[in-house]
Amino acid sequence: MYREFKHLNLPAIDAEILQFWEDEKIFERSVAQRPEDQAFVFYEGPPSANGQPGIHHVMARAVKDIFCRYHTLKGHRVERKGGWDTHGLPIELQVEKELGITKEDIGKKITVEEYNQACRATVMRYKDLWDELTRRMGYWVDLNNPYITFENDYIESCWWLLQRLYDKRTGNGESLLYKGFTIQPYSPAAGTGLSTHELNMPGCYRDVTDFSVVAMFKVKPEAASAFLFDTAGEDVRILAWTTTPWTLPSNVALTVGPNIAYAKVRTFSPYTGAPVSLILAKDRLPAYFPAENADLPFENFQAGDKNVPYQVEKTFHGKQLVGLHFEQLLPYVSSPELEKDGFRVIPGDWVTTEDGTGVVHTAPYFGADDMRACREHGVPMIGIKDDKGRIQPLVDKQGRFVPEVTDFAGFYVKAEYYPAEVQQAKDFKPTDLLIAVKLKDENKAFRIEKYKHPYPHCWRTDKPVLYYPLDSWFIRASAARERMAELNRTINWKPEHTGTGRFGAWLENLQDWNLSRSRYWGVPLPIWRTEDETEERCIGSVEELSREVDKAVAAGFMAANPFSPTSSPSPTGRGGAAFDLHRPYIDDVILVSPSGKPMRRETDLIDVWFDSGSMPYAQWHYPFENQEKWKRNFPADFIAEGVDQTRGWFYTLHAIATLCFDSVAFKNVVSNGLVLDKNGEKMSKSKGNAADPFDTIATYGADATRWYMISNAAPWENLKFDPAGIVESRNKFFGTLFNTYNFFALYANLDGFKMDEFNVLPYERRSELDRWIISKLYNLVAEVRTAFDDYEPTKACRAIETFVDEHLSNWYVRLSRRRFWKPSPRSVGEGPGAGLGEDKTAAYQTLFECLMVVGQLAAPVAPFFADWLYRNLTAPVKDTARAKNSPLRHDSVHLTDLAQPDPSKIDAALERRMDYAQRICSLALSIRQKDKLRVRLPLHKLLLPVVDERFIAEVDSVKNLILSEINVKTLEYLTDASGLLKKTAKANFKTLGAKLGKDMKDMAARIAGFSNDEINALEKNGMLAVAVNGTTYALTPDDLLVTTEDLPGWATASDGAITVALDVNVTPELLAEGMARDLVNRIQNIRKDKDFNVTDRVIVTLERHPAILPALEQFHDYIKGETLATDLVLADDVLDGERVELNDEVTLGIEVVVN
């Protein structure tokens, strides 16, 4: 028996199938049964388990699951190792919040050891919740052997990769891992650098009012600047604006836009009244020189006048200024290098004229753009040399000017750094103002004013940050810029523009990867250095480190080797293999340099993104273990994550694979979009609009949730998550498929049908309808495979939906219903069709095949329902199937081989014929609707005006389907020969457009007016010459779209080239037959209401009424047969029966009792 169900209950199906999967280890078997050498490699981008999973994780993981399952069905071995991301700032912040501490407290109120213990304890906080979601949503991933980024093995693989980078050299002999500095947000108050993440925290950017200065830089007269000097001894100055006057002592260059227009303006210095010529962007003139002052006479000007006369003398492009030298603005510190190559004008594409003067004051130590521009154009750094000979900025780490800046030595550059009482003192002046005043006094300032602008603040100290040079270790990613771009072009990105645009464009401007993080919980940088920084060593494995420690022990720098299993525990109490590679323990490891000096570890940790990008290697502890396994599993065939990972995980995977292995890390990548609420707003806990994934799955079932998410929009589009959409998926797709299965089960059980794989009726002996749905089915197989192969799951879902709804349920099952319903001939004998009769067997086998294949195709997206369907379909034959090792033997649909595309089962001509049938039926039904002729009332004739013979032949083969569907007795074709056909023609724009060009419009009008004779002549001769606007064109039949017009006296409807006409005359015979059908319908409804069995025989008593007598006379047996009535009797009164409305006028008593 096939299982039958009352109602669709997807959550119950989830529970049943989940239990089954776990009991029978279906996931493990689905992997293990496929050969190792046919791997489809998938990498799991690890989630962090210190936060709770949300509905967007269901989306992201559904995408991953779908393609893994699909490729499993195609016969590949798809290992899916789970993983956990355990390092990183979010974890540290959470721990600090919970402990009520800040970063400064680490090492004071709490030891690093305790702190790291707290991190370690919190990272897996919600692991159980995550595991539960994984189970409930049907995401198949190996949770038993996940990789965990804080484990020693994982860290060791990271070290190995770092050493590989350290040892690799560019063409110039530069290491791919090097120490340098970058300009980073730095909080002098906290004494620490800040990440962009920290800077983007709410409230960090605040509007502040600073003193802004437009400074005047005096141009030196030389050959290149001669064009600026129109009179001897002229005072020519370039204007540059800054909101940070404290950076002016560090100015070394001015940056101009090479293509920006600049002007030289003759005027007077506003503060001193001295004549001066100023250079600034032409577009910025109105900001500094009011138009009315242009006409003021120069000779009348007196120092101190409010309105300063000016005159624009000449304009030129920025590139003409490039290379000019100027006098240092505040000459506190200089150097021979600076005198030679500094204090000059350089070009920069990023310069704008939106504010300021179109000239950017450039101080490389205090701006990232400035630093880049100076490096690019060979401008030396400005600063003082420390004892190691390195140039240090003019502002120290506390945010004070160094002594060399004599006038301001020891002054804090930002007022906020002073203690509160100093700031509040009456005569307190911020350093910026003091600098401005000095410039004014020295005739170097053009304008000083307060300026309000957003400025970033440290989230811990609430004080402004500086951009400041900080030491960092870098990966020289820029050295592989070209290669990364090249390899990227071989990756299949979904959507494509993420790869070419967001990712590709970014690779083109790739900067070196800043690896350093001054934190505690993460992978320690495995680099040891002597104090004088002349000797250093990068460690690539624990074994290597242990060997080095042995030397250090011998040299007396270490008491014992903590890595040695035989050694006594390390000072921290953990020795041997248990030695934790994290801080603080690793910081206690001191090595000895070749020259015998002690080397200490560089205290930085590495960016956690390096952790995740290392997972292809570190998940297997490569190269220390699993070398073969790694080889088989690199690179990945497929990865998927959110589009926000583009410059995160996607990049770090790509960068490490390119730099270390000259390979891509993944071949196909799906970057999925955001999950928003139904109004398109971002989901967040604070807004209260975040959907709970557990609730959603428990209410609607995992499959409906998954199906909705995937079918609604492509994964890379943002999804507006609306539970109403899940309901729609459930009702429309799963409901229909469920009903179709239930229908099959109901009748198969009544008939005792069981699928017999070894006794299948050949397709050629099946009906037109059967072969049609089979053809549609194998079209579907091809379409769905193509879609999944292209990583287009949405297309796959939509195709499956259309098939199930429109083709299978609404056409095939609807039209086949009678075939299942009518009693079997119960023929005897052997072979296909024996027992039930050939037609019925064909119907069962066809429907079975459709359900089976649809289940397979839907399995990647709807793994629970598909397995439920498969198991229900195969349960009755499981034992025989196993015994005979047939395709139905598998325990689960996920262990089967996906249906192969089979062109021999596709019949395009048949599909076209059926398409005609569907359109003709639809038209005929619309006529009935218009004329209020209900479908139960039979009609005499359907008339089809036709224009070509092939059409007749094709329609004829589906004639019976049409007639029974629309309840009409005969079908006739109306051809040209009848002379009744009135044709109209429309121009075919596609074919004619190219030929006709401008004459197209007139020709269209001309064709619309064609007579029957003209159309016939063209069709007969295959050509017709038509003149339009003096040009004669030869039209071919293809150039016309011919339709037939309404037939006078007939009810007609048309759709494109098809027109149908219906004979709407109703005779007494037809009325009687219609009445008979009405009676059957009412009796059936009573049977249904009374819950009779489908096979119950009944006795029907009808009230004697004149309206039904003709029907009873002529269709007595028909009514009995349809309703399984043994007796059909008339009575003057029906006392115990139902009163049924037969039509508007007639109400009838009917009694139906089981015989």
Add this chain to the structure above:
RNA sequence: AGGGCUAUAGCUCAGUUGGUUAGAGCGCUACACUGAUAAUGUAGAGGUCGGCAGUUCAAAUCUGCCUAGCCCUACCA
């Protein structure tokens, strides 16, 4: 600010190489069908295809500019 995406019916989305009635589902209205019914059919209402300009015989589709929303990146002086 830069890069990227999106914009089509009340809602969610299709819409091929540009081609003349711009489609589907949901929702709404009316009618029908039904011994598979949380289903289905027919019809109706509902569109300046975000705006402007251009290319073209012809633009939802190609080009440019603009607007709005979102994502990523970013110390614009």
